[in-house]
Amino acid sequence: MSELGWGFEIKTIDEAGYIAGIAAGYGNVDHGGDVIMPGALTKAIAGRATVPMLLFHDHKRPVGAWSKFVESDAGLHVEGKIAIKSEAGRDAHALAEARALGGLSIGYKTIRHRFEGKTRQLHELALHEVSLVPVGMNDRAVITHIKSLVEDGGxxxxxxxxxxxxxxxxxxxxxxxxxxxxxxxxxxxxxxxxxxxxxxxxxxxxxxxx
Incomplete structure (x- = not known):
């Protein structure tokens, strides 16, 4: 399985652990020279009820699940819930609130790709998991809004x-x-x-x- 850091903008995160944001940016070349093409994850999310939410790609540290997936021109939007009753989930929630988690990285397998110069275009991917990580490979991988800290003054x-x-x-x-x-x-x-x-x-x- 490969790992790839992409843009992650947390739009909402609350005390109950509900979280929403952008999991994968389309058309944006990361520092490794890869770019996810629009539609590359369409088959991967079709009929999918959940996708595991991990911390740091550690399969021994699941922290929740992503349960809603919507594609747009910008990329793949996801919604899910952190399992805050678990130790790993509490760690992940606290890290996100403290803005120490600034990126999201997908665990995937390449199904179809092709090269355009030095850029590898990823046309179809199998999605295994989506992890919370400190810094993604892509410049967009920065949390821009943490409601519970900024708006509530914590x-x-x-x-x-x-x-x-x-x-x-x-x-x-x-x-x-x-x-x-x-x-x-x-x-x-x-x-x-x-x-x-x-x-x-x-x-x-x-x-x-x-």
Missing amino acids: MPSVREFEEFLRDAGGFSKSMAAAIAAKATPHLRGEPEVKANPDDFWSAIDAALKS
Whole structure:
């Protein structure tokens, strides 16, 4: 089975674990030189009731299931539920809320493909699972909206955020410190940034990409 990181925009995530977003972007070349062509997943999702939701492609850590699939010009939209009563599900939910999970990666098998220059066009894929991961291979793989934190104001302290990134998110001590440093003014609610929560996410995205 192959793994491929694509665009992931969480549109909603709530305390009950319901989550929705874009699982695969169509027509966007990732850093590995692959591009999913429109319709490549049509057969894979036809008649499918669920697709496993994993954490970090670890088949020993299922965290829920995707149960709704809708294709558009942008890609494959998915909806599902994180099993927050399980230990792995609680970890995944907490990581998503803390924005430590910034990408989604599909586990798949290539059925049909062809090359256009150095770009491999994926025309038909078998979809095995969709995982939550820290950073996808594609530049679009960035969470842009976490309702429970931004709108409800559930910001952690600087120390809590750094420890969370290191202990739960799997980031190195130096990386966690760098990300937390970017977020410090926002986490402390300093006057010049308090009214601009979007700047917080921009700072985290910049730190992750660097």
